[in-house]
Amino acid sequence: MPIFGRLLAFGAVLALVGCSASEAAPSPPTPATPAKQSAPASSAPPVLESADGRTGSSTPPRPGALPRVVNHGPRTQKRVALTFDADMTDAMIDRLRRGEVASYANMAVLQLLEKRRIPATFFVTGQWAEQYPRELRRIAANPRFELANHSYEHAAFTGDCYGLPRVPADQMTRDVEKTFRALAPFGGRQTRYFRFPGLCHDKAALRALAPLGVTVIDGDVVSGDPFARSATPVVAAVVSKVRPGSIVIMHVTEANAQYTDEALPLILAELERRGLEPVTLSELLSP
Ligand SMILES: [Zn+2]
Incomplete structure (x- = not known):
């Protein structure tokens, strides 16, 4: 590929992903593995099925x-769940x-x-909890907010997840467990929801999490807020894809997702116009 083509391709990847190896930041917008609702017994891959149905945190x-x-x-x-x-x-x-x-x-x-009394679910890394304990206490104290796990x-x-450094295979279970332990003291509405960084997971990663009784949450609406250059593309990405049942992925990481707060009122207005009510993940996934 000519150098210009290479640069274009590299730029496109960065724009899509919202992070680079050096910054290695927010969850990128990979089209995630679709959640399996049910499948014929003969062909059902057991990996995506578990005992809980879609019952959220109330029945882990x-x-x-x-x-x-x-x-x-x-x-x-x-x-919808924000x-x-x-x-x-x-x-x-x-x-x-x-x-x-x-x-x-x-x-x-x-x-x-x-202010708007909007329910939301926060996927928090252990290291964010350590950096921002006061902010996390504030989130946990709000009965409309839920806490979930986004790795330590x-x-x-x-391998090959947007240049992020890799958790050694034998440390995966421990990483997620350690994050639950870091979040637990904050109280509030704790859940067993887990979101993989970059939404990157495979069978081995899922197997590593099996002892923990988690439900893995990907999402069907990637806002692309990391490294957006204005609110406009963030709003457009969400309103073009959101529909009943959607799980919308955004970020609260100011320095690398700085237009999320500007986009949010416009997103909320459009949800309201369409009669789509924001609820927590537990509520969305409860029967
Ligand atoms: Zn992330």
């Missing part, structure tokens, strides 16, 4: 069963320490959700 999956991977909720009800990832890689911590960025906590997003340091659970 049986520990030991392979985690169920959920991409969206029921399409029959006009409800989810916000709180990534925190080692590279992001370094940038904070060097003073290159001011904050990876988007308080404007939080204030807007609070936002490292990849598969």
Whole structure:
């Protein structure tokens, strides 16, 4: 490929993913593995099925069963789940320490959700919890917000996941367990939902999480808010894809998703216009 073509391709990948190896930040918009609702017994791959159905945190999956991977909720009800990832890689911590960025906590997003009384689910990394305990306490204290697990340091659970450093195979279970332990003291509405960094997972990664009784949440609406250059493409990405049952992926990482708070009111207005009610993931996935 000519160099110009290479540059274009590289740029396209970065734009799609929203992170690079050096920044290695938010959950990129990979088209995720579709959640298996059900499949014929003869051909059903057991990997995506678990005992819990789509019942959310109220009836957690049986520990030991392979985690169920959920991409969206029921399409029959006009409800959607707004989810916000709180990534925190080692590279992001370094940038904070060097003073290159001011904050990876988007308080404007939080204030807007609070003021408008919008339910939301936050996928928090252990390292974000360590950086922003005060902010996380505030999230946990809100009865409309749920907490979920987004790994400890936002490292990849598969090879070739947008340049993210990789969690060693024998450390995967421990990483997710450690994150649950880091989040637990904050109280509030804790769940057993887990989102893989970069949405990257394979059979081995799912198998590693089997003892933990988690439900893996991907999502069907990727906002593309990381590294967006204005609110416009973020709003467009969400409103063009959102529909009943959708799980919308956004970020609360101010420094690398700085237009999320600007996009959110426009997204909420469009949801309202279409009669799509934001609910927590547990509510979306409850029968
Ligand atoms: Zn992420």
